[in-house]
Amino acid sequence: MTPISRRKLITSGLAAGAGVAGLTVAARLAERYGLIPPDHKGIYGPGETLNYAAQRLLTAHSLAREFPRGMIAKEPFANYVAPLDDQFKRHQANGFSDWRLAVDGMVERPASLSLPDLKTLPRRSQITEVACEEGWSYIAEWIGTPLAEVLHTVGVLPHARYVVYFSSERDWWDSVDMAEALHRQTMLTYAMNDGDLPVGFGGPLRMRVPRQLGYKNVKYITRLTVTDTLKPFGKGLGSSSPEGGYAWYAGI
Amino acid sequence: MSAAGSSPKSPRHAAVVRVTHWITVIAFFALLLSGAEIVISHPRFYWGETGNVMTRPLFTLPIPASRNTVPTGYSYMLPDQNGWSRALHFQAAWAVVLTGLVYALFGLWSGHFRKDLLPVPADRKLHVFWEVIAKYLRRTPPDDAHSYNVLQRTAYLSVIFFLFPLVIWTGLAMSPAFDSAVPVAVNALGGRQSARTLHFFVSGLLLLFVVIHVTMVVLAGFRSRMRAMMIGDPIAAPERTLEHTLVEAEEGP
Numbered sequence: 001m002t003p004i005s006r007r008k009l010i011t012s013g014l015a016a017g018a019g020v021a022g023l024t025v026a027a028r029l030a031e032r033y034g035l036i037p038p039d040h041k042g043i044y045g046p047g048e049t050l051n052y053a054a055q056r057l058l059t060a061h062s063l064a065r066e067f068p069r070g071m072i073a074k075e076p077f078a079n080y081v082a083p084l085d086d087q088f089k090r091h092q093a094n095g096f097s098d099w100r101l102a103v104d105g106m107v108e109r110p111a112s113l114s115l116p117d118l119k120t121l122p123r124r125s126q127i128t129e130v131a132c133e134e135g136w137s138y139i140a141e142w143i144g145t146p147l148a149e150v151l152h153t154v155g156v157l158p159h160a161r162y163v164v165y166f167s168s169e170r171d172w173w174d175s176v177d178m179a180e181a182l183h184r185q186t187m188l189t190y191a192m193n194d195g196d197l198p199v200g201f202g203g204p205l206r207m208r209v210p211r212q213l214g215y216k217n218v219k220y221i222t223r224l225t226v227t228d229t230l231k232p233f234g235k236g237l238g239s240s241s242p243e244g245g246y247a248w249y250a251g252i
Numbered sequence: 253m254s255a256a257g258s259s260p261k262s263p264r265h266a267a268v269v270r271v272t273h274w275i276t277v278i279a280f281f282a283l284l285l286s287g288a289e290i291v292i293s294h295p296r297f298y299w300g301e302t303g304n305v306m307t308r309p310l311f312t313l314p315i316p317a318s319r320n321t322v323p324t325g326y327s328y329m330l331p332d333q334n335g336w337s338r339a340l341h342f343q344a345a346w347a348v349v350l351t352g353l354v355y356a357l358f359g360l361w362s363g364h365f366r367k368d369l370l371p372v373p374a375d376r377k378l379h380v381f382w383e384v385i386a387k388y389l390r391r392t393p394p395d396d397a398h399s400y401n402v403l404q405r406t407a408y409l410s411v412i413f414f415l416f417p418l419v420i421w422t423g424l425a426m427s428p429a430f431d432s433a434v435p436v437a438v439n440a441l442g443g444r445q446s447a448r449t450l451h452f453f454v455s456g457l458l459l460l461f462v463v464i465h466v467t468m469v470v471l472a473g474f475r476s477r478m479r480a481m482m483i484g485d486p487i488a489a490p491e492r493t494l495e496h497t498l499v500e501a502e503e504g505p
Contacts, residue, residue: 044336047343055429062432065439067301077304080321129302129444131428133334134319135294136304137444211432245335251429252342 034161034177038230038238039248052249056179059251064185064210067127072193073138078200081169081219088168088220096204101150101188105164105226108155115190115204121145121153126185128210130217133250140201142208144189148182150224159228162238165207166223174218174239175230175248176209185210188221213250215241263484264398269364270481272355275347280462282344287455289337292318292330297452301443310449345423352416359412368400369409375402394472398486411461415454422451 202219
């Protein structure tokens with residue numbers, strides 16, 4: 001081994017210093033531009049942060065692929081859901097006529113919307129693919145109103161950063177950042193293909209986030225909360241998924 | 253730069269090659285383990301855009317699944333570990349991609365690809381390939397430990413410039429977000445399920461390479477080659493056996 005020269009020592013020291021400074025600046029910039037996911041801690045934090053930051057930059061203006069009508073699945077696969085509770089069954093017996101969507105948090109006019117209320121908002125449809133993290137997928141036509149329309153109706157306050165959405169089922173909730181919430185393909189879905197949204201597919205109301213995997217598309221939505229921080233929700237990881245080991249950001 | 257074999261004192265492998273090699277080894281096994289774990293949740297493969305338990309698979313792995321929604325013919329389920337498997341898979345993928353970039357830039361800049369891996373013009377002929385294969389079949393000991401033969405060079409270049417880019421591409425093509433930004437990435441492969449099936453097979457080819465690679469290292473002299481890849485020791489002449497020298501003397505140059 002040759003002894004380390006003074007020049008080499010100084011060069012290495014400067015390089016290490018520049019590296020640390022560079023990383024600090026990168027972290028500050030990432031924080032400012034909202035590139036840090038709520039589940040950025042822990043051993044897989046670096047990977048989650050890289051996934052989220054890279055895809056957030058890459059997908060700023062992108063649209064999920066839409067498909068021709070002929071590719072709609074004749075027999076779509078309704079994934080397993082835990083047995084539905086009694087309250088849900090009562091709603092189901094009533095034809096969901098009492099189903100309400102509460103919208104609260106950082107909004108100018110908190111609201112409680114019925115399904116007919118939602119149907120007065122602009123109606124959009126998309127033929128997109130549901131892709132499960134397990135690997136399977138199917139294509140369906142999803143009909144509903146863009147989440148952005150609901151948010152526009154209630155008036156989002158300027159500093160809001162996330163929309164948290166809750167299922168009627170206990171401990172089933174998730175959230176998206178404002179970019180995804182205002183994206184025109186992010187929809188509150190109440191119909192599928194030629195009819196109402198079946199319960200197996202999340203009826204009466206399902207969040208559809210086609211640029212992310214299936215588990216982000218929470219079924220039986222009853223409440224939206226607009227917020228500037230995810231810390232008060234659950235364990236502060238942005239969703240019930242990270243509490244079960246899954247990434248908050250599900251674009252991959 | 254310290255390209256292989258330029259002088260007896262230079263390391264067998266440059267430091268960048270050694271460091272990136274071992275990071276890749278660790279990340280590859282993390283990817284293999286977590287990838288296998290993810291496959292267990294749906295051991296059915298399809299071709300085209302979509303596929304699920306309501307559609308006909310291209311083929312099914314004869315193993316139990318970790319989800320009860322998949323018909324497998326087994327009466328029991330395997331433990332579901334997809335949460336950390338996915339996180340580990342992507343973290344290791346970032347490690348492989350970033351390490352690969354460093355290695356590729358180094359390889360181009362230092363001449364490593366050109367000098368050590370590109371087959372020399374005289375070797376770019378089919379009969380040279382056959383001669384090398386014949387030598388392997390006759391189990392002739394390696395004759396020049398300071399340089400790779402045409403078969404090794406072709407294998408390494410295929411892994412570096414074909415299989416690794418392909419496994420990254422087919423993996424990214426399964427990301428709905430990436431596909432929204434770069435739809436051609438998935439469409440060119442024939443759809444999301446085709447990408448998944450190709451990802452599985454390319455991973456299999458990479459595993460096949462690893463098995464052959466490690467077997468050859470063991471046969472050629474495990475200790476010396478591990479030393480070469482770990483601390484850069486030149487592979488010394490004493491590895492040449494007496495038998496080898498006799499064979500060479502018999503065959504002539």
